[in-house]
Amino acid sequence: MDISVVHTVFFSPTHTSLTIANAIAEGIGASKRRMWDITYEKPVDDIVIEDGIAVFAVPVYGGRVAETAVERLLSIKGNGTPAVIAVVYGNRDYEDALIELRDLVKKQGFIPVSGGAFIGEHSYSRVDRPVAEGRPDEKDKNIAFTFGSDTSVFLRHWSGELVELNVKGNFPYKKKGVKTPQTPVTVEELCTQCGYCIEICPTQAIQLQDEIVSDPEPCIKCCACVKECPNQARVFETPFTDYLFQNFSFRRDPELFFSVEYK
Ligand SMILES: Cc1cc2nc3c(=O)[nH]c(=O)nc-3n(C[C@H](O)[C@H](O)[C@H](O)COP(=O)(O)O)c2cc1C
Ligand code: SF4
Ligand code: SF4
Structure with missing residues (x-):
């Protein structure tokens, strides 16, 4: 199939998901790139992506896709368009976020063909209590790049039929925590x-x-x-910073998933 255009769709307040989206897109190697940044607002009109391939990258909040990202992704529609999905989490766990993203993009008209859970510096990381500080680093970016290029190899020989992408996670998804009123x-x-x-x-x-x-x-x-x-x-x-620093300072590595049809 034609993968001359890669569309990156991302919600990324602290830019780690954006970094992963860019590395995957570079790995896919299309000659044209379009960016759909839904970090700062919900698109006024629906965006329909019908050509090339879409790369979705969003952060994990509480083991789920960040809720604001979900709300804004409802404005992005595909038409049997292949998609790479990526969630970025702060070295604790991504729980049901990747499966949730897979299900969501499917509902929006995309065909998820590959997916990955990547690590980004935790939003609550602080200089004196670092959690995944500086990630995604060069190693992460190389993994994301190779993941993109492996996906493009599959897509070049793909005829457009539905494929099955199994990823880690459960349904029903993890219950969301109660919102607390603290702010910076x-x-x-x-x-x-x-x-x-x-x-x-x-x-x-x-x-x-x-x-x-x-x-x-x-x-x-x-x-x-x-x-x-x-x-x-x-x-x-937040007390989470101490908790994360004490329990999740060991390095975790990205996990990648390809559709069962991938050879
Ligand atoms: C409200 C909130 C909840 C979070 N929940 C998780 C989580 O469940 N697991 C985890 O490992 N990281 C969690 N994180 C960390 C982010 O997933 C991580 O820092 C990510 O890289 C942020 O993405 P961004 O740079 O694209 O904004 C959370 C961050 C915030 C702000
Ligand atoms: S005020 Fe809240 S939502 Fe806005 S940038 Fe700060 S932490 Fe994020
Ligand atoms: S907190 Fe004050 S100094 Fe910092 S970005 Fe906001 S307005 Fe500027």
Whole structure:
């Protein structure tokens, strides 16, 4: 089949899913690339991807696909279009996220042909308690690249019929946890009120009132504001950081899945 175009579709507040999407797309090696960034807003109109191949990459939140990503992915439609699916998690576990993403893209009209669970620096990683710090690193990117190129070998000989992609995970999916009202807070002495965090918040949860504040309702605790504030003025202290640091500091490696028809 024709794979001259690769469409990357990603939700990626702290850019690790984006890095994996790009590495997979490079590995597929199409001459044309289109990017559909759903990190900052839900597309106003539906986007229909009918040509080439789509690469989906989203983060794992609580063992599931990040809920905001799910809401926004409902605007992306395929028409029997082959898809590579990737979830990126912070070295703890991805539980039912990959199977959930597979089922979702299928419902949206895509044919998932390969899938992977990759590791990204945990949103709650901190300099003094690192969790998967700096990942995806070069080794991860090489694995993602090879995964993309292996998928393209399969696709070149694929006639377009349905294929079966089995991935790790269970249905019914893991139950979601109860949303808590905590958000990152601002250290006034360090904040210059530059407004950058307002721009890069995926859910428009930040406002400049007398000071920079987050509304707990839309805040998804993605920690983009914490990681990207140029003055380290945003802080999110959660007991998860200690828990993750103590229990999930060992290195985990990506897991890859190909359709049963893959030879
Ligand atoms: C609310 C929330 C829940 C998370 N849940 C998990 C999880 O269940 N397992 C895990 O290993 N990492 C978890 N993470 C970490 C992210 O999956 C990880 O940092 C990922 O690389 C972020 O992707 P992004 O850089 O594309 O935003 C969670 C992060 C957040 C913000
Ligand atoms: S990015 Fe940092 S310095 Fe700029 S307004 Fe936000 S918290 Fe303040
Ligand atoms: S305010 Fe909440 S949703 Fe917005 S960037 Fe910060 S952690 Fe993410």
